[in-house]
Amino acid sequence: MKSVFLSSTFLLSAILSQPAFAQDADSAIVEDQSLAEGSGEIVVTARRREETLQSIPASVVAVTQESLQRASATDLSDIARLTPGLSFNSGNAGGLGAPTLRGVTNVTTTTFDNNVGVFLDGVYLSAKSNLDIDLFNLSRTEVIKGPQSALYGNNAFAGAINYVLARPTETFSGQVRASVGTDDLYEIAGRVSIPLTSTLRAQVVGSYSHFGGTVDNLNGENLGGWDKKWSASGMLEWTPGTAFSASLFYYHYEDELDGGANYIFTNNCGGTTVTTPNRGGSNRRYKCGILEAPDQVNVDPASYSQRSSDIAIGRLAYDFGPVALRYTGSYGKYDAVALQDQQLNTLGGTVPTASRRFTQPFVGPVKEWSQELRLESYGNSFFDWAVGGYYYDREATQRTIVGLGTAQTAKSLNNLNVENTTMKSAFALGTIKITPSLDIEAQGRWTWEDKNSVLTNNLTGAVLRPAADFSYGTYRVTGNWRFAENKSLYAVVASGTKSGGFNNTAVVSEQAFGPEKNTTFEIGSKNQFLNGRVTINASAYYIDWTDLQLSVPSAIAGQTNPVTNIGSASVKGFDVSFGLRPTRNLDLMVSYSYTDPKWNDGTIDYSSSRQCPTAAACGLTQVGTGIDIGGFQIPRTSQNQYVGAATWTIPLRNSELYIRGDVSYRSEQSASAIALQYTDEQVLVNSRIGWSIGKYELSLFVKNLFNKQYIVSSITEPEFVPSTTFTTGFVGNGRIFGLTAEAKF
Numbered sequence: 001m002k003s004v005f006l007s008s009t010f011l012l013s014a015i016l017s018q019p020a021f022a023q024d025a026d027s028a029i030v031e032d033q034s035l036a037e038g039s040g041e042i043v044v045t046a047r048r049r050e051e052t053l054q055s056i057p058a059s060v061v062a063v064t065q066e067s068l069q070r071a072s073a074t075d076l077s078d079i080a081r082l083t084p085g086l087s088f089n090s091g092n093a094g095g096l097g098a099p100t101l102r103g104v105t106n107v108t109t110t111t112f113d114n115n116v117g118v119f120l121d122g123v124y125l126s127a128k129s130n131l132d133i134d135l136f137n138l139s140r141t142e143v144i145k146g147p148q149s150a151l152y153g154n155n156a157f158a159g160a161i162n163y164v165l166a167r168p169t170e171t172f173s174g175q176v177r178a179s180v181g182t183d184d185l186y187e188i189a190g191r192v193s194i195p196l197t198s199t200l201r202a203q204v205v206g207s208y209s210h211f212g213g214t215v216d217n218l219n220g221e222n223l224g225g226w227d228k229k230w231s232a233s234g235m236l237e238w239t240p241g242t243a244f245s246a247s248l249f250y251y252h253y254e255d256e257l258d259g260g261a262n263y264i265f266t267n268n269c270g271g272t273t274v275t276t277p278n279r280g281g282s283n284r285r286y287k288c289g290i291l292e293a294p295d296q297v298n299v300d301p302a303s304y305s306q307r308s309s310d311i312a313i314g315r316l317a318y319d320f321g322p323v324a325l326r327y328t329g330s331y332g333k334y335d336a337v338a339l340q341d342q343q344l345n346t347l348g349g350t351v352p353t354a355s356r357r358f359t360q361p362f363v364g365p366v367k368e369w370s371q372e373l374r375l376e377s378y379g380n381s382f383f384d385w386a387v388g389g390y391y392y393d394r395e396a397t398q399r400t401i402v403g404l405g406t407a408q409t410a411k412s413l414n415n416l417n418v419e420n421t422t423m424k425s426a427f428a429l430g431t432i433k434i435t436p437s438l439d440i441e442a443q444g445r446w447t448w449e450d451k452n453s454v455l456t457n458n459l460t461g462a463v464l465r466p467a468a469d470f471s472y473g474t475y476r477v478t479g480n481w482r483f484a485e486n487k488s489l490y491a492v493v494a495s496g497t498k499s500g501g502f503n504n505t506a507v508v509s510e511q512a513f514g515p516e517k518n519t520t521f522e523i524g525s526k527n528q529f530l531n532g533r534v535t536i537n538a539s540a541y542y543i544d545w546t547d548l549q550l551s552v553p554s555a556i557a558g559q560t561n562p563v564t565n566i567g568s569a570s571v572k573g574f575d576v577s578f579g580l581r582p583t584r585n586l587d588l589m590v591s592y593s594y595t596d597p598k599w600n601d602g603t604i605d606y607s608s609s610r611q612c613p614t615a616a617a618c619g620l621t622q623v624g625t626g627i628d629i630g631g632f633q634i635p636r637t638s639q640n641q642y643v644g645a646a647t648w649t650i651p652l653r654n655s656e657l658y659i660r661g662d663v664s665y666r667s668e669q670s671a672s673a674i675a676l677q678y679t680d681e682q683v684l685v686n687s688r689i690g691w692s693i694g695k696y697e698l699s700l701f702v703k704n705l706f707n708k709q710y711i712v713s714s715i716t717e718p719e720f721v722p723s724t725t726f727t728t729g730f731v732g733n734g735r736i737f738g739l740t741a742e743a744k745f
Contacts, residue, residue: 045164046144048122048151048386049378054526057441057480057490059145059539059575061086061591065166068135069177070647070660072686072701072738075132076118077712079161081664081684083143084593084641085575086116086161089713089730090131097131102145102541103571103597103637104158104518107673108549108563112396112419113499115516117148117156120163121249123313124154126394127334127366130309134231134253136177136189137205139166145575146541147496147520149474150443153390153425157496157518158543165249168201168237169193174745181701181738183222184212203235214734215261218345220301223261224733230254243320249313259303261731263294263711264344267724269676271617278719279343279726286611286618286716287727288676290668293709297731298345302353302406305338323377328370335364339406344728354405357412362399369393384431384441392423412720414458415504422450437483443476447497451512455504466502466511486528494520500549503562507555510562518545535579543571551607553625561606569634571597585649592642601630605673610718610725618676632675636713640667655693662686671714677727679711695744700737707735 148156187209213225267280269288374388476494524539548567604626615622690699
C-alpha cells in the first residue's frame with residue numbers, strides 16, 4: 001500500500017514540478033476548474049438560483065463538463081472519487097446505489113430511500129438502481145454538502161447531488177467524441193444544438209459504449225464491464241420575449257451490465273456453526289479483518305444486470321420584473337433486473353448453472369411524478385424571498401426471488417413489495433441584507449407524506465397492507481459575512497429528514513417505521529488571494545443524527561427482525577480545499593475531508609446474532625439480546641479522503657498540449673455495525689495527455705494507473721442453513737488505457 005501511495009504522490013509531484021511557460025495576458029487559456037470549490041467564475045444553482053461558486057455560503061463542489069472529461073469521469077462513482085467527503089457504493093452490478101456524504105449513510109440498505117438526494121436539474125431521482133446519468137448531457141455536476149431538505153425536499157438528508165444539464169445554444173453548434181481502449185472499450189457520443197427560429201432552440205444528445213471489464217473471472221469472460229450502454233436525449237427551449245420562457249427535456253437510457261464481479265470471503269471468526277460447510281467457506285460465522293481484493297473471481301456467466309430510465313422535465317417561467325413565477329413538472333420511469341450468482345467461489349466451482357443458487361432482484365417499474373410552483377424575488381436591496389408548493393407521487397415495485405439456475409426453480413424466497421408514496425409540501429425562504437456585506441437567510445419546508453404498501457410472500461400467499469402518514473418540518477438558517485473583498489465567513493444550522501417505510505412482518509405494530517432526523521451545525525470560510533490565483537476554502541461541522549432506522553428483534557419469535565427508530569449517532573469533521581494558479585498555464589488543487597462518524601453510547605445492534613452467537617465470541621459487549629456498538633465507526637464511511645489534481649498547459653504555435661493527473665484517497669470503511677470487518681483503503685491515480693488545435697482534440701488517458709486491486713463495497717448476508725452469514729465483496733476495475741478524439745463545430 002505504501003508503495004502505491006508513494007508512486008501516486010511521485011506522479012503528482014512530477015506534474016507539479018514541471019516548468020511553466022510564460023504567456024501573454026491576452027492569450028486564450030482553457031482553465032481546468034475541476035474539483036476545487038475555488039474560481040468564482042463557475043456559476044452554480046445550488047440554492048436554486050444562479051450564484052458564483054465562491055460567493056455561495058455553503059460547502060459546494062462543482063465539476064464542469066470539461067473537467068469531467070479530463071478526469072475520465074463516466075458515472076457517479078467517479079464524481080464521488082473527485083469529491084472528498086462523498087463516496088458512492090453501487091455494489092451488485094449497480095443495484096444497491098447508496099451515496100454517503102459527510103459520514104451519513106444508509107444503515108439499512110433495503111429501504112427505497114437514500115440519505116443523500118440525487119437530482120437532475122433539481123428534479124428528484126428516487127430509484128436507487130438508476131442514479132447514474134450519461135455525463136455527456138451535462139454542463140456540470142454540483143455536490144452540496146449538509147442538509148438541503150428545506151430547499152430540495154426529498155431525502156436531501158445529508159446533502160444533494162445535482163446533475164445540471166447543458167442547454168441549447170443560440171447558434172448552430174455541436175460536438176463529437178469517440179474513444180477506444182483496452183479490454184474492448186469503445187464509446188461514441190455526440191451533441192448538436194440548432195436554433196430553429198429566433199426564439200426556439202433545440203439540442204439532441206446521444207451516446208453508446210461497450211466495455212469488456214478487467215476483473216479476471218475463472219468461470220468465463222472478464223467482469224466489471226457492460227455489453228452496452230446507450231442514451232438519447234432532446235431539449236427544446238422557447239423564449240418568445242424577455243419575460244416568458246419554456247423548455248421541455250426528455251432522456252432515455254439503457255444498459256446491459258456484466259454480472260457483479262463478486263467474491264465471497266472465507267469466514268474466520270464469530271464462533272462456530274453447528275453444520276459445515278457454509279457459503280462463508282468454513283465452520284466459522286463471520287469474516288473479520290480487512291477485505292482485500294482477490295486476483296480472480298468465480299462467477300457464473302449467466303449472471304447479468306439490465307437497467308432502463310425514461311425522464312421528462314418541463315419548465316415554464318414568467319418574469320414580471322420584481323418577481324418571477326416558475327413551474328417545473330417531471331415524470332420518471334425506471335426498471336432494473338438482475339440475475340446474480342450466490343454461490344461464487346465458495347460452494348460454486350464445478351457446480352453447473354442449473355444447480356447454482358441465484359438471486360433475481362427486480363426494481364421496477366418505479367414511476368414518479370412531481371410538480372413544483374415557485375414565486376420568487378431576488379436581487380433586491382434589502383430583502384429577497386421565495387415561496388412555493390411541491391407535489392410528488394411515486395409507485396415503486398420491488399421483487400426478490402432466490403432459486404436455482406436461470407429458471408429460478410426450487411425457490412427459497414419470492415417476495416413482492418409495491419410501495420406508494422404521495423408527498424405534499426410548502427416551502428419558503430427569506431434573505432435579510434442587514435448591510436451590503438452581511439445577510440441572513442432562512443429556509444423552511446413543511447411536508448405531509450402518505451405511504452402505503454402491499455407486501456406479498458408468493459411462497460406462502462401471505463399479503464400485508466401497511467400504511468402510515470408522516471408530517472415534518474425542516475429548516476436551514478445561514479448567516480454570511482463578506483468581511484473583505486473575496487473573503488467571507490458563514491455559519492449554518494440546518495435540519496434534515498429521511499422518509500420512513502415498512503417492514504414485511506405480520507406484527508401490525510411493527511409494520512411501519514418513521515423518518516430519520518438530523519441537526520447540523522456548520523461554520524465555514526471562503527477566501528481568494530492574489531487576484532484569484534490562490535483559493536482557500538474550509539468548513540467544520542457537527543451532525544446530531546437521531547431516530548436511526550435500525551433492526552430490532554420482533555415481539556413474536558420467528559418473525560423477521562423489523563426496522564424501527566431507536567439508534568442515534570454523531571458526526572464531526574471538516575473539509576478544506578486549496579487551489580493555486582501560479583501561472584496561466586498551471587492549475588493545482590488539493591482537497592481534504594476528515595469525518596468522524598460514531599454511534600452514540602447506548603446504541604444497540606440486534607442484527608449480528610448470525611455473525612456472533614454471543615458478543616463474547618466476537619470480543620464485544622452483550623446488552624440484552626444485542627451488542628453494544630457505542631463509539632464504533634458507522635458502516636460505509638471513511639474517516640479520511642483527499643483529492644489532488646494538477647493540469648499543466650503548454651502553448652505551442654497553433655495549438656496547445658496539456659498534461660493532467662489526479663490522485664484520490666479513501667481510507668478503510670467499516671462494513672457492518674459491529675465494526676470487525678473493513679474494506680481496504682483505496683488510492684487511485686488517473687492521468688490524461690491531450691493535444692488540441694482549434695476545435696479538435698486528441699488525448700491519451702489512463703484510469704487506475706497503478707492497477708490497484710480493491711473492493712468497492714461489501715455486504716454481509718444471512719446464510720439460513722446453517723444459521724450463519726457470508727460476506728460478499730464487489731471488486732473494482734483495474735487499469736484501463738484509452739485514446740479519445742473530439743471535434744467541436
